[in-house]
Structures are given as C-alpha cells and as structure tokens.
Amino acid sequence: MSADPIADPITPSGSLSAVREVWAQRSQARTRGDVLYLVYVLALSVLIVGAPALRAAGTALSRPDVVPLLIATGAPQISTAVTLAGGASLVLLGAVRGPALLSPFFTASLASSAIPRRSVLWRPFLRSLLVTVLGMVIPAVLIGATLVSAGHVELGAAGWFALAAVGTGMMLGAAWFAGQLLGPAGRRLLAAALGLLAIGALMLPAGIGIGGAYPVGGRLPGPSAVASSLVGVLAVGAAVLLLGRLRGSVLQEQAARWESATVSATTMDLSGAAGFFRPPPAAGRRLPAIGAGPLAVLYARRDVVAWLRSPERTTVGVIASLLSAAVLAGSTVITGPLAWFLLLLGSLGLWLASGTFVDGIRHGVHTLGAPQLFGQTAAVQTLLHLTAPIVLLTALGAVGGLGAWLAAGSVPGSALPAVLLPAVLALVLVVGRARDAAKGPMPLSLSTPMPTPQGDVSVLPMLLWLSDAILLALGVGALLLGSATGGALWMLGAGAAASALMGLMAWVRLRALVS
Amino acid sequence: MESMGRDATLHVEQDDRSDELVRFEGVGVVSDDNVLLLDATGAARAGEILALTGANGSGKTTLLRVMAGLADPTAGTVRIAGRRPDDRDRIFRAALAALIGPPQTARDLTIVEHLQFIAATWGIGAKAARVQAEELLDELQIGALGRRFPHELSSGQSQLVSLALTLARPSRVLLLDEPEQRLDVDRLGLVIDAVRARAEAGGAVVLASHSPRLLEELADVRLHLEEQR
Numbered sequence: 001m002s003a004d005p006i007a008d009p010i011t012p013s014g015s016l017s018a019v020r021e022v023w024a025q026r027s028q029a030r031t032r033g034d035v036l037y038l039v040y041v042l043a044l045s046v047l048i049v050g051a052p053a054l055r056a057a058g059t060a061l062s063r064p065d066v067v068p069l070l071i072a073t074g075a076p077q078i079s080t081a082v083t084l085a086g087g088a089s090l091v092l093l094g095a096v097r098g099p100a101l102l103s104p105f106f107t108a109s110l111a112s113s114a115i116p117r118r119s120v121l122w123r124p125f126l127r128s129l130l131v132t133v134l135g136m137v138i139p140a141v142l143i144g145a146t147l148v149s150a151g152h153v154e155l156g157a158a159g160w161f162a163l164a165a166v167g168t169g170m171m172l173g174a175a176w177f178a179g180q181l182l183g184p185a186g187r188r189l190l191a192a193a194l195g196l197l198a199i200g201a202l203m204l205p206a207g208i209g210i211g212g213a214y215p216v217g218g219r220l221p222g223p224s225a226v227a228s229s230l231v232g233v234l235a236v237g238a239a240v241l242l243l244g245r246l247r248g249s250v251l252q253e254q255a256a257r258w259e260s261a262t263v264s265a266t267t268m269d270l271s272g273a274a275g276f277f278r279p280p281p282a283a284g285r286r287l288p289a290i291g292a293g294p295l296a297v298l299y300a301r302r303d304v305v306a307w308l309r310s311p312e313r314t315t316v317g318v319i320a321s322l323l324s325a326a327v328l329a330g331s332t333v334i335t336g337p338l339a340w341f342l343l344l345l346g347s348l349g350l351w352l353a354s355g356t357f358v359d360g361i362r363h364g365v366h367t368l369g370a371p372q373l374f375g376q377t378a379a380v381q382t383l384l385h386l387t388a389p390i391v392l393l394t395a396l397g398a399v400g401g402l403g404a405w406l407a408a409g410s411v412p413g414s415a416l417p418a419v420l421l422p423a424v425l426a427l428v429l430v431v432g433r434a435r436d437a438a439k440g441p442m443p444l445s446l447s448t449p450m451p452t453p454q455g456d457v458s459v460l461p462m463l464l465w466l467s468d469a470i471l472l473a474l475g476v477g478a479l480l481l482g483s484a485t486g487g488a489l490w491m492l493g494a495g496a497a498a499s500a501l502m503g504l505m506a507w508v509r510l511r512a513l514v515s
Numbered sequence: 516m517e518s519m520g521r522d523a524t525l526h527v528e529q530d531d532r533s534d535e536l537v538r539f540e541g542v543g544v545v546s547d548d549n550v551l552l553l554d555a556t557g558a559a560r561a562g563e564i565l566a567l568t569g570a571n572g573s574g575k576t577t578l579l580r581v582m583a584g585l586a587d588p589t590a591g592t593v594r595i596a597g598r599r600p601d602d603r604d605r606i607f608r609a610a611l612a613a614l615i616g617p618p619q620t621a622r623d624l625t626i627v628e629h630l631q632f633i634a635a636t637w638g639i640g641a642k643a644a645r646v647q648a649e650e651l652l653d654e655l656q657i658g659a660l661g662r663r664f665p666h667e668l669s670s671g672q673s674q675l676v677s678l679a680l681t682l683a684r685p686s687r688v689l690l691l692d693e694p695e696q697r698l699d700v701d702r703l704g705l706v707i708d709a710v711r712a713r714a715e716a717g718g719a720v721v722l723a724s725h726s727p728r729l730l731e732e733l734a735d736v737r738l739h740l741e742e743q744r
Contacts, residue, residue: 280666281623289624290631292641302632306623363621371583371613372602373684375636514602 054138058145065336067150070143076207076214083136083168083210084198085323087175090132091191092316094179096279097258098250099128100243101180107248107255118243125177125243129236132176133169136210140165144215153215160221163229164213170232177239180254181246188312195319278359281309295376299384300391303360317356321393324349325400325422326407331481332417333408340478347477350422351429351470354393358433360385365437368513379510382434389430397422417484417491421477424495428476431502436469438509472502534561536610536688536719537582542591544577552577555591557738559719561687564710566734567723573740575723576615579690582721583613595688609637612686614694618677620665626676627652627661633683651679654712655705671697678706688719695726707732 030038061067069075100121102110110120144158175194179187201207207214212224289305290298307314328346331339364381367374374381398419405411405418446465450458464471476498483494537559544552552574559565567575580586582593584600584607593600596610624632630648635641652658655675660668668676674697681689694706703726710733714720724730730737 278622281664285625285662285664289628290635290641290644295636298632298635302621302624302628306621309623359621359623363619367619369585370619371585371611371615371681371690372608373612373618373633373680375633375638375684377602377608 054141055145057142059149061142061146061337062150063336065334066146066338067152069334069338070147071152071216073217074202076211076217076219077202077204078211079214080201080204080207080209080211081198083172084194084201087172088191088194088198089316090172090176091179091182091187091194092312094176094181095184095187095312096254098180098246098254099132099173099176100125100246101128101251101254101258104252104255104259107251116244117246118240121243121246122240125173125240128176129170129173132172133166136165136169136172137162140210147215157215157218157221160213160225161210161215161218164210164221164225167225167228167230167232168210170236171228174232174235174239177242180250181242184312279310279313281306283311284309295384296387299360299381300388303357303385303388306359307357313356317353318396320349320353320356321396321426322400322403324353325397325426326404328397328422328425328477329401329404329418330408332421332484333405333411333414339481343477343481344474346422347425347474348470350393350397350425351432351473354389354426354429354433357389357392358385358430358437360388361430361434362437365434365510365513368510378514379507382437382506382510386430386434389433390427393426393430394423397424397426416488420488420491421480421484424491425477425480428480428495428498428502429473431499431506432469432472432476435502435506435509438506438513439469440509440513442466535559536561536596537565537594537721539578539582539593540591542578542581542588542593544574544581544586545589552581552588552740555738555740557736559688559721559736561717561719562714563735564714564720564722564733565736565738566730567721567738567740568725568730569740570742573742575740576692578740579613579615579692579721579723582688583611583615583690585615610686611688611690612681612684613690613692614677614681615690615692617673618680620680622665625662625664626657626668626679629665629676629680630683633680637684639685648683651683654709655679656702671699671702674698675702675706678709682709682713686718688721689713691720691722691724693724693726694722695724695729703728 101107101124102120106120140162141158144153144161147153148155148158175190178190182190201211206212206219207217209224209228212218213221213228215221218224284305287305287308289302291301293301307317324346326346327342327349331342331346334342361382364378364385367381368378376384401419401422402415405415408418442462442465446461447458449456450461479494479498480491483490535558537557539558540556542552542555543550555574555578557565557567567578569575577586581588582595582600584602595607598604598607598610600611601607620629621632627648630651631641631644634644634647639647648661649658652661655678657672657675657679660672660676665673665676674694678691678694681691689710691710694710695703698706707729710720710722714733714735720733722729722733
C-alpha cells in the first residue's frame with residue numbers, strides 16, 4: 001500500500017468515510033437532526049395514516065363478491081405464480097434500470113474510483129429493496145386484513161403471510177439485482193426459468209414459498225414464512241457481496257439513462273422519459289424489412305421486422321399483452337370492486353404493452369417539421385403504421401381473453417365479452433397511441449397559477465395533461481366494460497366510437513403541430 | 516443585405532426564366548423584432564448550383580428553411596419549381612429534397628433499408644429501390660455501413676448517411692446546409708462529386724457552405740449574405 005494519500009485515497013477499511021465527510025459539509029447537506037426528523041415523520045405517517053388506511057380498506061373489501069375469490073382453492077398457487085412472474089419481470093427490468101444505481105456524477109466519481117463498489121452501492125441497493133419489499137407487503141397486509149375482517153382467518157395467519165411477503169420482497173430485490181449483474185444470455189435464461197416456474201406453480205397441489213404461507217389453504221404458514229424470510233436474507237446478503245461484480249459500463253449506461261428519463265419525467269415529458277428505456281435494436285439486421293407490394297404492406301412489413309429486431313422487448317410486450325388481456329377478460333366474468341380493479345389493471349397493462357409495437361407510429365409523427373424524406377405526409381405515414389400493431393394487438397387481446405375464459409372454467413355465455421373486451425380495447429389503444437405520439441410540449445397556459453382558498457391548484461391541470469393517455473386508456477376500458485352489459489354489438493359500437501374519437505384527436509394534434 | 520455573384524446578375528438581366536427551378540426575391544424573416552434574414556434575392560436554373568455564403572448568423576440556414584417550406588418569410592416571394600413552398604402541396608413536396616439538420620431516422624432500420632424504404636415510399640419498385648440504394652452507398656463509399664443501424668455510426672459517417680438519405684428520394688431541387696460538416700478531405704471530394712452529378716442530371720442545387728474547396732469546385736453562382744446584427 002502506498003504511503004502517498006493522493007495516490008491511494010482509500011481509507012484502510014475501504015470505507016467512504018472521507019467522501020461522506022466532504023459531502024456532509026455541503027450547504028444543502030442534511031444534518032443528523034434532519035435525518036432523525038425524517039424517520040420520525042415517516043414512522044408516524046405509517047402508524048397514523050398507513051396502518052388504519054389498510055385496515056379500513058380490508059374492512060371495505062370483505063364483501064361477498066371479493067372474499068370468495070381470496071379463499072378460492074387455487075389462491076395459494078396463484079400467489080406463488082404471480083410472485084415468480086414478477087421475479088421474471090424484475091430480472092428483465094434489471095437490464096435497463098437495476099436496483100444498485102447511483103447518479104451519473106457519483107457513478108463517475110465513486111463507482112469508477114478505487115473505492116470498492118460494494119461500499120458505494122449497498123445504500124442505493126437497499127433503498128431499491130424497499131420498493132420490492134413494500135410492493136409485496138402492502139398487498140399481503142391488504143389480503144390479510146380483508147380475510148381477518150371477514151372472519152375467515154386469525155390475526156396470526158395474516159401475520160405469517162406478511163412475514164413471508166417481506167422475505168419474498170427481498171428475494172425479488174435479489175432477482176432484480178441479478179438482472180443488472182447478468183449478461184444478456186444469463187438474464188434471458190433466468191427470466192425464462194422463473195416464467196416456467198410460475199406456470200409450473202399453478203399446477204402444484206399446494207402453494208410453496210409465499211403460497212405456503214397464504215392465510216387460507218397455505219399448508220405450512222409458519223415454516224413457509226420463516227423459510228421465505230431466511231432465503232430472502234440470504235439472497236440479499238449474496239447480492240450485497242456481488243455488488244462489486246457489476247460492470248462499470250452497465251452502471252454508467254443505466255445511470256445516464258435513468259437521469260435522462262428522470263429529467264424528461266419531471267419536465268412533464270412522460271413519453272420522452274419512456275423513450276430512454278427503449279434499448280436500440282441489435283439483432284436481426286439481415287431480416288428483409290423492405291419488400292414489394294402496396295404501401296400498406298410496405299409499412300406493415302417494415303414494422304413487423306422492426307419488432308423482431310428487439311426480440312427481448314417484443315417478447316415482453318407479447319407476454320404483457322396476453323396477461324393484460326387475460327386480466328381484462330377476468331373483469332368480465334366477476335363482479336364488484338375486484339372486477340373494476342382487474343379492469344383498471346388490465347387496461348393499464350395493455351396500454352403499457354402497446355407501447356412496444358408503435359415505434360413506427362412515433363417515427364411517422366417525428367418526421368414532422370423536417371424536410372420531407374418519405375413519399376407520404378406525416379399523417380399518412382402514421383395511418384399506414386397503424387396496420388401492423390392493430391392486427392397484432394387485437395389478435396393478442398382475443399387470444400389472451402379466450403385463454404382466460406377457458407382457464408376460468410368456460411362459463412357458458414361469457415366467452416364473447418371475455419374475448420371482445422381486450423381485442424376492442426387493443427384497437428382503441430393503438431389508435432390512441434397515434435394521438436399520444438402527436439402530443440407536443442405542454443401549453444404554457446396550463447402552468448398559470450390558480451389561486452384558491454386551498455392554495456395553488458395549477459398542479460391539477462398539469463397532472464391531467466401529463467397523464468391524459470393513461471386516463472383515457474382507463475376510461476375507454478371502463479366504457480367498454482360498461483357497454484358489455486348491452487351485448488357484443490354495444491361493445492363494438494362503443495369501441496368504434498372511441499377509436500374514431502382517438503383518431504380525430506390525433507388528427508387535430510397533428511394539424512396543431514404542423515401549424 | 517446581400518451581394519450576388521456576377522453570373523447570377525446576368526441570369527436576372529436575361530430575364531429568361533423558363534428553366535429556373537429556384538427563385539426568391541426580397542426575402543426577409545423577422546421573428547419577435549429579431550432580423551434573421553434581410554432582403555435576399557437569387558435564383559438557380561436546372562443544372563445550376565447556387566452557393567449561399569456568409570458569416571454565422573447571416574441567415575443562410577433561415578433562407579434554406581424558407582425555401583424548404585419550414586419557415587414562413589415575413590417579406591418577399593419564393594418559388595420552387597414554380598410553386599410557393601407549402602408542405603401541404605404534393606407537387607412542391609415531390610420537387611424538393613433538403614438536408615437541413617440531421618434527418619429523422621428510424622431506430623430499427625439499417626442504413627441500406629432506410630435508402631430502400633425512402634425510395635419505395637416515392638413509388639420506386641422494391642428491386643429498383645434495392646439497386647438504387649446499393650449505388651448510393653457505392654457513390655459515397657459507405658457500402659460497409661449498409662447493415663448498420665443509425666446509432667452505430669460515427670459523427671462523420673452520420674453526415675454521409677444523412678446526405679445519402681436525402682439523395683435517395685427523387686427531386687428536382689436539392690437544398691443542402693453545410694454538407695461539408697465533420698467530413699475529412701477524401702469524403703468531402705465524394706460529396707462534391709455527388710452534388711455535381713445531381714446538378715449535371717438537371718437538378719438545381721442551393722447549398723450553404725463555409726468550405727472554400729466546396730465553394731470553389733461547386734458554386735456556379737454565389738450569393739453572399741451579410742451578418743444580421
């Protein structure tokens with residue numbers, strides 16, 4: 001070890017103490033008192049607001065159209081399968097935004113320095129872990145509270161389930177980290193394995209892992225919860241030990257992408273933010289994207305080949321579309337608040353999945369304002385780029401809906417709405433994507449202060465403008481489900497009207513961008 | 516304020532505009548009291564190359580944008596192939612190709628496919644589009660880049676590809692804004708040859724440039740724009 005402190009800035013323990021000292025001397029730095037106050041406020045919020053809110057929600061959900069679904073025979077297996085599928089998704093997410101991530105500045109100054117990466121990255125990793133743990137614990141407590149309110153289980157059973165959720169959340173955090181650490185082949189293999197395990201879990205006679213601790217029907221709640229927690233702790237421990245194995249190029253690339261996306265999102269450019277998570281294509285460059293035929297075929301073929309060039313993204317999009325369609329179909333065969341929850345979840349999922357297949361539409365709109373390269377105007381290009389995603393997504397919607405209907409026991413008479421709802425919604429969402437692509441910057445008038453006795457509410461129109469695409473997707477889903485009570489023709493009519501409205505809005509926005 | 520080369524003045528004096536593809540008279544652009552361009556007048560016939568020169572901020576790009584229909588003049592008139600620049604006019608669109616800033620590429624098409632796709636959207640058959648794309652790549656000596664995606668290009672390669680994309684579509688008028696950007700000496704020679712070939716094929720070219728070599732070898736007519744202060 002060199003005696004020169006400049007040549008070797010690491011303290012003997014390899015810790016970050018010197019860096020922390022410098023960082024704490026900033027004028028904006030949080031003092032120890034600030035941190036303690038933050039912890040105090042957080043703890044009080046959880047106790048005063050969070051816990052009673054969950055309990056109240058549990059009481060509200062203990063209804064005859066919700067509880068039977070929570071105590072269904074296959075519920076433990078489904079909870080295991082959903083968790084495994086979530087793990088597969090997190091593994092894939094790790095490729096674009098891993099849990100152990102610093103800002104670009106700290107990545108360049110700390111993670112690229114001689115300080116061990118583990119010393120630098122364990123804090124952000126633990127912060128990310130909080131997301132997966134809370135993501136598991138909150139629904140687990142909600143399910144537990146509902147079943148306790150309905151008198152189906154004791155408080156202890158709900159407690160074991162919550163404990164199992166903590167351990168599972170830690171395992172999911174480790175899976176997320178694995179996605180960041182592994183190369184493309186290993187990552188895909190792990191995600192595929194978890195996906196297959198999710199399917200396999202549905203066929204088991206009993207739930208395992210978190211499913212084993214499910215409050216109703218879980219075979220070994222105590223041992224399952226303890227085992228889940230132990231495995232979770234071990235997985236997190238292993239991940240912390242492996243933090244030093246993360247590659248600098250991965251950290252730099254993800255940090256830059258995350259910061260750009262954050263900047264876009266905070267400046268109300270959500271689609272721009274989402275764009276940073278679209279990795280550039282790297283495969284299938286020899287596939288013939290351009291061929292003979294009429295313009296509609298020319299554009300559709302080019303779009304289809306483009307999808308094949310991002311196989312990972314396309315696979316995720318297809319799976320997400322099928323699952324969302326299945327969830328939407330589920331909303332047509334049950335009733336009550338769970339049906340509406342499934343509708344919102346499925347609509348949101350299908351809207352997100354549709355983003356995978358509409359790069360052509362975005363490109364058509366983006367040619368506006370530049371010297372014309374293509375033989376068609378931006379509006380006509382957009383129209384021609386609609387064909388391929390409409391065909392694919394409506395087909396996926398129908399297949400996913402049919403699959404869910406078959407899995408739900410093929411209830412006679414419910415097949416048509418189960419298939420039509422996701423298929424028609426897919427059509428409307430793709431046309432809506434053209435509208436989203438032509439959105440343009442936020443009008444300045446929306447940021448005009450709106451003083452009221454309750455304060456400035458100008459944030460509300462800004463939030464509405466920001467989330468209009470999502471709100472419209474959810475609204476159209478609700479409209480279609482509502483129209484299903486009138487029959488298939490009503491649903492088709494509502495879908496046609498919503499598509500026409502979306503198309504009209506897209507056209508108006510394109511006109512506004514041109515002028 | 517602008518001054519025009521002797522050749523251009525002669526063209527105007529002859530008043531024979533039958534083969535004139537580009538004409539602009541007294542064009543000015545003022546934006547929020549900022550003068551971007553003042554009183555520019557010039558013309559280019561079929562087979563002729565008009566070069567816009569002038570310091571940064573003299574309005575060269577603004578004038579090109581006006582000619583391309585991307586900006587409206589606040590004074591003067593512009594005619595491209597006899598039409599007023601208007602993006603909604605199909606005949607105008609078919610007549611004019613322009614490279615003003617980087618073109619919007621598709622992230623998931625290779626370079627050769629971009630060239631084929633552009634040609635196909637203008638009604639050129641798939642086979643002919645493929646042949647034309649290969650010829651363009653050969654002409655600019657970027658055949659090795661054909662299978663690359665746009666994000667896999669260097670800065671200079673992007674400039675050559677941008678030019679190739681602009682040349683891939685049919686046009687009678689070609690506008691180029693500083694085509695020499697980021698090019699080495701050899702590549703600049705290729706661009707000069709390519710532009711000259713378009714003019715010799717009967718097109719009118721208007722280009723803005725700071726490159727003495729490019730101006731020396733290409734400019735048939737020069738229009739010098741004075742810096743706007």
